[in-house]
Amino acid sequence: MTSTDTTHAGTATARPPLTLDDVPAVTALLNRIDAADDLGEPAEEPSIREALGMPGLDLERDTLAVRAGEELLGFSVVDVHDSLDRDGRVRCQLMGGVDPDHRRRGLGTGLFDWAEARAAQLAAERHQEEVDAVFRASGGRDPDLDAAEDAPLTGGADVRPLLERRGYSRARSWLVMRRELPGAALPEIARDGVQVIAPEDSRAEPTRLAHLAAFADHWGSAPVPPERWAIWWSSHTSRRALSSIALDADGTVLAYVLTSEDKPGVLHIALVGTRPEARGRGLARAVIARSLAAAAEAGYASAELEVDAESLTGATRLYEALGFAREAVYGTYEKPVGRLV
Numbered sequence: 001m002t003s004t005d006t007t008h009a010g011t012a013t014a015r016p017p018l019t020l021d022d023v024p025a026v027t028a029l030l031n032r033i034d035a036a037d038d039l040g041e042p043a044e045e046p047s048i049r050e051a052l053g054m055p056g057l058d059l060e061r062d063t064l065a066v067r068a069g070e071e072l073l074g075f076s077v078v079d080v081h082d083s084l085d086r087d088g089r090v091r092c093q094l095m096g097g098v099d100p101d102h103r104r105r106g107l108g109t110g111l112f113d114w115a116e117a118r119a120a121q122l123a124a125e126r127h128q129e130e131v132d133a134v135f136r137a138s139g140g141r142d143p144d145l146d147a148a149e150d151a152p153l154t155g156g157a158d159v160r161p162l163l164e165r166r167g168y169s170r171a172r173s174w175l176v177m178r179r180e181l182p183g184a185a186l187p188e189i190a191r192d193g194v195q196v197i198a199p200e201d202s203r204a205e206p207t208r209l210a211h212l213a214a215f216a217d218h219w220g221s222a223p224v225p226p227e228r229w230a231i232w233w234s235s236h237t238s239r240r241a242l243s244s245i246a247l248d249a250d251g252t253v254l255a256y257v258l259t260s261e262d263k264p265g266v267l268h269i270a271l272v273g274t275r276p277e278a279r280g281r282g283l284a285r286a287v288i289a290r291s292l293a294a295a296a297e298a299g300y301a302s303a304e305l306e307v308d309a310e311s312l313t314g315a316t317r318l319y320e321a322l323g324f325a326r327e328a329v330y331g332t333y334e335k336p337v338g339r340l341v
Contacts, residue, residue: 036100055227074098092119139331171334177324182296214273244287255283269305
């Protein structure tokens with residue numbers, strides 16, 4: 001990739017990597033994309049700074065920006081996991097976007113060309129043994145089935161044709177579910193001697209270990225290393241007092257819910273899990289109920305979460321029983337690429 005290229009419109013563009021100085025420009029671009037695609041995922045500069053500073057991400061080698069002068073038109077970020085997923089594959093996450101006013105000019109194609117090549121290179125570097133890899137990208141939000149026929153297409157309407165032309169197919173659907181607060185009364189849940197509390201910093205690693213156990217059999221999941229977990233745990237949006245863990249008599253974390261506030265007044269339930277040996281005891285229900293009650297008391301207007309539509313633990317039924325209702329559906333697209341070495 002040369003340092004300059006040309007769009008179909010004939011505009012000279014520079015293609016350097018991103019730097020932390022680009023945080024304001026990336027945030028503004030993501031918010032333009034969010035508004036155009038009706039994603040409901042507004043970006044904030046502190047969150048973007050945390051994401052670009054994530055351990056294991058080399059901005060010089062793993063990012064690419066497309067600029068016209070000082071204007072950021074698009075970007076791409078490649079994130080390759082150090083560990084294999086449940087199916088023994090290297091998970092290569094491709095992220096980024098193109099300004100809505102500059103789409104259909106070949107910028108997205110160019111960014112995907114670079115991202116796939118870099119992901120394959122990085123995966124081969126990190127995994128010397130012969131393993132399969134998979135490219136993964138967001139397919140955006142499903143169209144609103146209740147929208148008028150002449151309503152503008154939003155969500156995944158722009159990116160999905162590009163993904164499909166490149167050999168990606170829909171691999172998973174994610175339900176966004178919402179519950180008003182305080183809402184209907186929460187059910188009384190027997191805890192059988194298990195303590196349900198807000199986690200202190202000393203519980204960070206025990207909670208990570210519970211997460212690794214809880215998600216070991218989940219689709220697409222790969223172990224989260226301590227360095228990344230620390231970023232999630234201490235993120236500026238984290239709401240530790242509204243998070244909850246269930247402890248047995250020995251202090252082992254059996255179940256947990258980690259929360260954040262990504263949108264003002266909305267409690268985001270970011271992670272929920274139960275150790276396999278502790279499932280079926282109502283512990284996930286107990287930790288979620290505690291967090292919802294604490295959020296309502298703190299004045300939050302609603303709570304939201306995302307759940308795998310095909311969750312093997314029946315999570316969707318659990319959330320519905322706690323008063324959550326489906327609000328939107330998002331798609332994840334994958335492209336298996338086989339052996340890289």
